[in-house]
Amino acid sequence: GISPVQLSHRLDVENAGRDLRDTLHFMIGKKGEQISFGAGKDSLIQPLKLNKLKKGKGFIREGNLIKDSMDFSEKNYFPLIAQHNLMKRLFFPEVFTEDQQFKISEESREILKKEMSTVPRNNGYPEEIYYDSYGKFFIYGDTKERIPNAMKIYNKVGYAYGTLTETAYIVDEENGIDFLLSATLLVNNNGIFNDDTYEYDDIGIPFLAQFGRELYLLELEKY
Numbered sequence: 001g002i003s004p005v006q007l008s009h010r011l012d013v014e015n016a017g018r019d020l021r022d023t024l025h026f027m028i029g030k031k032g033e034q035i036s037f038g039a040g041k042d043s044l045i046q047p048l049k050l051n052k053l054k055k056g057k058g059f060i061r062e063g064n065l066i067k068d069s070m071d072f073s074e075k076n077y078f079p080l081i082a083q084h085n086l087m088k089r090l091f092f093p094e095v096f097t098e099d100q101q102f103k104i105s106e107e108s109r110e111i112l113k114k115e116m117s118t119v120p121r122n123n124g125y126p127e128e129i130y131y132d133s134y135g136k137f138f139i140y141g142d143t144k145e146r147i148p149n150a151m152k153i154y155n156k157v158g159y160a161y162g163t164l165t166e167t168a169y170i171v172d173e174e175n176g177i178d179f180l181l182s183a184t185l186l187v188n189n190n191g192i193f194n195d196d197t198y199e200y201d202d203i204g205i206p207f208l209a210q211f212g213r214e215l216y217l218l219e220l221e222k223y
Helices: 080-091 106-117 200-220
Strands: 024-028 033-037 058-061 064-066 151-160 163-172 177-186
Touching: 080 106, 080 151, 080 163, 080 177, 106 151, 163 200, 177 200
Parallel strands: none
Antiparallel strands: 024 033, 058 064, 151 163, 163 177
16 A cells, blocks of 8 residues: 555666566574475566656666666656655554554564664674664764664665665654654766766765754754
């Protein structure tokens, strides 16, 4: 019921738009129990029908610069409003009807929430490389300092073709502040896609960090 969403192609593999699926294997528990999902065939990609699906003045394909706009009509489509609404259903299931709620146990939901908010150092990653704001743009994205324990950021971010996206449920347990925030922006000054030359660190993440701080301060003024 969360729409419009269209999943069309795989990520980080060759021939990402192919219709044949590989078999996926999941290892369950310490005993090595395995669950497999068999290979199959997907329906053909239905090109998106949206405005401005051709972007930029060029793109890189197989190491070569193609001097033409890049066509995004067969890419995955997960609009910001759908991401925001998904977060609402995860954190506030009680305001949705039963058929609109996720069919997961409360235990599973709590595990998911915990993992969404956990910072890398608490999962054993070296803090000098994977600092607290690694993968958390709002409020703290432009700093390598530790995020206070009382501040919980349940979020998911995305990097793709110069586009930065984050949707987050931000909770300040000390001051009793909480709010949902979703944002996306494109930082691609040269207009070339797929060249890995984007202004993520110089423009995008600092903007989202300040954006988050401004909204947090507005909430803080209410208390």
